[in-house]
Amino acid sequence: MAQTEIKVTKGAGKLQHIVTAGPHSLIADAPSAFGGDDAGFVPHDLLAAALGACTAVTLNMYAGRKELPLEKVDVSVIAAEQDGVYVFNRTLTYYGDLNAEQKESLNKIADKCPVHKALSGEIKIVTLSN
Structure with missing residues (x-):
């Protein structure tokens, strides 16, 4: 990358x-x-937008490689604080002649987008100042 x-x-x-x-x-x-x-x-909206955009791009790339009949995907991300933790609720809406197995495959791939992986794992941030 x-x-x-x-x-x-x-x-x-x-x-x-x-x-x-x-x-x-x-x-x-x-x-x-x-x-x-x-x-x-607001910054949290930018983070939610990054998750939504990354998810959509990842799914479209995967569908293209696997020649799935995905016409488009809409991604909705609602970000909210719950019990002191920031939670992202992501909804995927698929368009195209997809069967249940193909949709399940896409759902699994959605969790492999780089932003999802970064938000789900440990993130290392290095701060440099002058």
């Missing part, structure tokens, strides 16, 4: 930050109830 540097810099709002990855950018912010301007994604 190629490495991409993600840069986060202060934006125009009180808590707003601009997140860039190569030529792509988006805004991260906090809701107004927490002192932000609600001008962009």
Whole structure:
């Protein structure tokens, strides 16, 4: 996997930050109830979006390799805090002439997407500062 540097810099709002990855950018912010301007994604939503996008891409790649009749997959991720733990509830909706065995195979592959694996296992974060 190629490495991409993600840069986060202060934006125009009180808590707003601009997140860039190569030529792509988006805004991260906090809701107004927490002192932000609600001008962009909250960080937990970005994490949920990463899980949803990674799941969809992984499933489409797998279906293509296995020549499964998957026309598309919709991924819904609801993120919520429960008993002090952040929980991601993911729902997969498959479109295409798939049988039960093919859907079960896709469900297993969904858990193999890199973001799911990172969230399910131990993550090592190295902090460097200057």
